[in-house]
Amino acid sequence: MEQPAKKRRLISPRMGTILGIIVIAIAVYGVLRSGPHEVEHDSLFAPPPTPTVVVTNPVASTDLHQKYTYNGVNITFTKAELASKFSDDFKPGGTYVVRVSLNTTNNNSDTIGVDYVSLTRLILPSGQSVKGKVASINAAVYPGKPQSGYIDFPVNDKIDLSQLKLQFDKTVLS
Known part of the structure; x- marks a missing residue:
């Protein structure tokens, strides 16, 4: 009786393991x-440093003193800036960006949600209304916790x- 032919392996088991x-x-x-790259911190207990925002081609800046109360949340619009780009703006939409800074304080005992982007409009000198594209401020406004x-x-x-107007919740601010 003939014995079956031995199968010849291309590589040895040892080489396969290696x-x-x-x-x-x-x-x-x-x-x-390829994973996320973490920022190194000096301490586990210290918050990470806030990155510096770089403004590309700053054109103009003006102080604002416009206030509005929305469901017990005091909103103060403090400054408007016009530039080609802000380094922390990841949603470009136009040739320029108008950045409107604001501060809020919740006078309620409950947390209030404020959708700043959908409630705020920029009224241009031509009368055109421009919807915001991004807000850095948290939509949840906690009692007694001011935010900017x-x-x-x-x-x-x-x-x-200086000719801009802000509209918040259908009210044009002056």
């Missing part, structure tokens, strides 16, 4: 390399900031 380890090591390296932030509005042309 190749498997190399493939796994390359995969692990690739995953670690901004709303960005895309515009296509340089505009006179």
Whole structure:
């Protein structure tokens, strides 16, 4: 009786193990390399440093003194800036950006939600209404916790900031 022919292997079991380890090591390296990069901190208990915002082609800036109370939340619009770009603006929409800074204080005993982007409009000197594209301020306004932030509005042309008006919740502020 004939014995079956031995199957010939292309690589030895030892070489297969070594190749498997190399493939796994390359995969692990690739995953670690492509993951999120954490900012190094001096202390585990200190908050991370706030990045500096870089303004590209600043055109104009003006102080605002417009106030509005919405469901017990005091909102104060403090400043308007016009520039080509802000480094923390990840949603470009126009040739220029009008950034409106604001502060809020909740006088209620409950947390109030405020959708700043949908409630705020920029009224241009031409009368055109521009909807905000992004807000940095938290929509949840906690009792007794003041907060600050901004709303960005895309515009296509340089505009006179002193001629701007803000509309909040269908009320034009002056």
